[in-house]
Amino acid sequence: MFFLTHIWIIPLLPAFGAAAMFFFGRKLSKPAVSAICVGTTVLAFAMAVGAVLQYVPWEHANNGAPFEKVMYTWLGSGTGHLTYLTHNGTPAEFKADAGFLLDPLSAIWLLFVTGVGMLIHIYSVGYMAHEGGYYRFFGYMNLFMFSMLTLILGNNYPMLFVGWEGVGLCSYLLIGFFFHRPSASAAANKAFIVNRIGDAGFLMGMFTIVWYFGSFQFTTVTHLARSGQFAVGDPVITMAALLLFVGACGKSAQLPLYVWLPDAMEGPTPVSALIHAATMVTAGVYMVCRSNALFVLAPEAMKVVAIVGALTAIFAASIGLVQNDIKRVLAYSTISQLGYMFLALGVGAFAAGVFHVFTHAFFKALLFLGAGSVIHAMSGEQDMRNMGDLAKRIPITHWTMFFATLAIAGIPGFAGFFSKDEILWQSWAKDSSAYHVLWIMGWVTAAMTALYMFRLMYLTFHGRPRMEHEVEHHIHESPRSMTVPLIILAFFSIFAGYLGLPHSLGGSDRFGEFLKPVFAPEAQVLAQQAPAQLAAGEAQAEHTSGTEYTLMFLSVAVAFGGWGLAWKFYRHADRGYVEPIAAVAPPAYQLLLNKYYVDEGYDYLFTGRRKLGPVRLGAMGLGEATSDFDKYVIDGAVNGAGWSTRALGTLSRLWDTYIIDGVLVNGPAVVSKVVSYPVRLLQWGLVQWYALVMVAGLLGFVAYYAWR
């Protein structure tokens, strides 16, 4: 039980590595940096394997219960001071623990995050050997591992959110790793800002949940949601689910927030492999799966998830058909595959979605690492138009990437085939025939996937060499630290699918069985929904295993069809080859090459970097509007206040001068002056005259009294 009870050590290992890089990284030599940072991930992987191995028997002994380990109360004091009222007026405590949760869902994420993360760390030792900022790179990578492990091991929404923001931060830091390149720092900003939009939704969803359920804790919320107190289609739960999905759209690059992911390819290739293909971008899927009990209660939200997923899948795949940058093709491929995953979640096939996350982590990480190996060999060249004929020169890279391509294209027997086929089957098998449209979209996407992936393979590894002579001279296979991870990932790309071999192919779907404790009650709710929809008059298609085989055959057919098309068009690609789409329909080619002009549209509508006629909309438009508001209204008010004060002052001065001083002060003075003037004349200053008047007066008095 050591690994299980000490599960908290797993995220702290890479945190230690990141802290060491932060404080001492500059002073450490490259081998020391590699030893610390790769060492922490290897240890984390070992502990993760140990924890999962101990969890499985523990789960059996506890009837499929999740394992929870609460370290301490993180938010809220536990003394009841932070209480609030939930929607029905009952007080609840605002509280989140620093707690860890291990159940089959987080166990799967834990295994592939630490496993793939470890391989990519090893790969980076070779790939980053000649780059500056070596310790910085590994510090960020370890910080990312810490955040991602916090995200998947946290037992409540705030913990998940902390990890969520942490991986967002690391994504930003690593996309902008070559920060002296303006395009890289712009891409980093774009990723960060677009993710913030999603995070706003996530936060609102999270607080809706805590208001409605009175708890942040996954187990509590899930338990309440499954308790039957809440009706299917509850509007608040639907809103919460949709808000959470907005967050997932940001992090997992779904329409309409996917725009940051292609630009994120500015980061070093191992970053693209780890963060933007295998792990971080699946956080949205993880979060939706974690909230599956809510989504099941919100069928409308589920429909939105399914539609957004299917649209994203076909949309991104079509862009991927014509991109020339090897990493951009893979970026659009990632978006498209994430669309598949959300399609699976939306149709209620949570286990199938998780299965695809799992297999995708291996083959997409492998594709990116292979692409990194190609770029390494090509002295930094990323444009496939300047590659070709590399198969013999870098055989290990070629063969491992070839297996990954087989896996993603859905060639039977490889990992992607099983997971993708499961998703397509589940979306067809959904009771309403409207879902057949989603199946068709997924099916077309499968064809496109095969086409663009084999296009990538043929343009890169076959055809005529189209690179500069200088570059051609330098082509070399990557060092062992890079090829060994490729080989290991190739092994998983081939065989990981057999973990979830479906019943129809004679397997036992062990992957689905493992996840059953997490998703099983959903299956019941979804099954209960079905008769209700039948009652509403919706037709239910009869599904037999015959249908399943037919669909399987169709998707295999388009996979081989896509391969065949790529083989036909790109096998002999030479300098100046013409894209078949450009030859057939130039406008369509331009549209796809320019990614449907979505970035430009966003520039018009949201960022305001471009003017729509004379008007500027979006953020910069808002900025201009507020600037004008400031300039004219606020400053106008300020100046108006100043002007009116001055006018009032003038008025007051005039009042003071003429009314107060003139009338009230000088007035009496003037009056007394005028009145006193005749009196003043009596005082003429000649003393003898005064004396004469005195004598005259005296004589007058005497005379008066004498003759009275």
Next chain:
Amino acid sequence: MVPITTLHYLVVAAALFVLGTIGVLTRRNVVIILMSIELILNAVNLNLVAFSRLYGLHGQVFAVFVITDAAAEAAVGLGILIAFFRNKETVNMDEVDLLKW
């Protein structure tokens, strides 16, 4: 020989008083005016002394006071006069009009 009565004294005193008053009012020289004021005071003294024959010695005592007062007054008045002369170089009363408003 007509005996000299109090009335005679009073007439003389009245005559002196009138003379002094006229002198104060008409003369321009301040020195003369001061002398005229002495006349007036002495007229009063004469009255006091004359009445002391009838009513006891109080009048004579008062006369001594008045003489003292006159001396003091003459001293102050002449002092003012000298100060004034230093400023105005005149002792003419009609040129002294500094006390008007």
